[in-house]
Amino acid sequence: MSRQPLRLAIIEAVSVLEEAGVPSPRVDAELLAAHLLGIERTRLGLVPLVDPAMVDAYRAMIAQRAKRIPLQYITGTSPMGAIDLAVGPGVFVPRPETELLLGWALAFLEQYDRRNPVVLDLCTGSGALALAIANARPDAVVHAVELEPKALAWARRNAETRAREGDTPIVLHQGDVTDRGLLASLEGIVDVVVSNPPYIPEGAELDPEVIDHDPHSALFGGPDGLSVIKPMISNVARWLRIGGAVAVEHDDTNGGQVAALFSGRRVFGDVAEHPDLAGKPRFVVARRVPTQREASRAKPVPAAESD
Structure with missing residues (x-):
């Protein structure tokens, strides 16, 4: 023919x-x-x-x-930053909007100017944010947490691929980001936390590509979309070192609520909402600031006056 x-x-x-x-x-x-x-x-x-x-x-x-099978399931890949990730059934497909959160994190690390910064990616899914940061910042020590076994398997596959390509390996953990005992070894030493957690309010109308294919556990965050974010913030507070920062993606209906959750904690300052390319609220950032007790402990003790 x-x-x-x-x-x-x-x-x-x-x-x-x-x-x-x-x-x-x-x-x-x-x-x-x-x-x-x-x-x-x-x-x-x-x-x-x-x-x-x-x-x-x-x-x-x-x-x-x-x-209505997702395009990325057909091609088998989805981009994030400068890398491509393998995706398929059982893992959330990274969205272009999350590129903005990635850009913020890399810009913060550049300004932060700490050698070998520690980065923590919560609800990593395919490993998208963790691996994109490791690719852009080979000096970083990157940890990533995922609860679901199928998604974790995709993250492990992508991490092994990136390591073979020469990227700095990341450290994968299976766990619940709302667990108060999770990753006690990282308390007070993380420089940047990033997260694209389940945040869609239950009952929201979604395209077939999403509702029929993305794992429900990666999509829905309770009636208000905040059932993961609310308890996760307490963990973020204990993981971040003073001066470190966090960025959390959220549903476009609750940017104000997420910002208020951070502002309501004395350990967070410089809380700011960031829109996506369509101008909709998309992620909130905050910085870990010292409490009064921490600030007083950091102050030098004045020398005793001589008689």
Whole structure:
């Protein structure tokens, strides 16, 4: 059989995805074509003709996407920062919005200027934030916590891949980030905490790609979306060293509540809300400040006056 125009295959794919209600049919059609061809999406115009076997494989991928299977499950990867992560059933797919939290963390570490900073990623899922930070800051000592065994397996797989690529290995822990006894060895020594925890209020309407495929335990944070964040903040307070900082992603309906949770604790200052690219509240940052008792302990004792 003769080779076929790639452009026509993509036009057909866009039509199929539009009919299926996929939110971004052209982008997804082009990304899947680029993935199959092993090229950048911007270079699709340089491939006028493709083999019939490629068209058949492409149509099969489009049929999967039309069933509202996440694009990242079909390609098997999802980006975060400068790295790609393996994802699939059983793990939360990293979202582009979290790139902003990553950018904040890297900027803070640059300004913070501490050698070998200790970083802690809570609810790491695929290991996205932890591994992206380890890639950008090879001097950092990065710990990551995940509760669900399936997600932890994906994080371990990604960590092993990144280590083979030459990145500094991270330390993975299985545990509940709301557990008051978790990681006692890190108390008072963490420089940056980042977290993309379960934060969607129960009952929220979600796209099929999310509700049918992302693990529910990675999505929902109780009736108000704060059932994980509220108790997690107490742990963050004991892990952070004075001067360290935290960033927590949240649902766009409760940015004010998350900021208030941090502001209500005397150990946190410089609380600030950050929007996503659409202008919606997306994550809150805060800095660990000394309590009066800690400040008084840090003050030098004045020398006794001589008679």
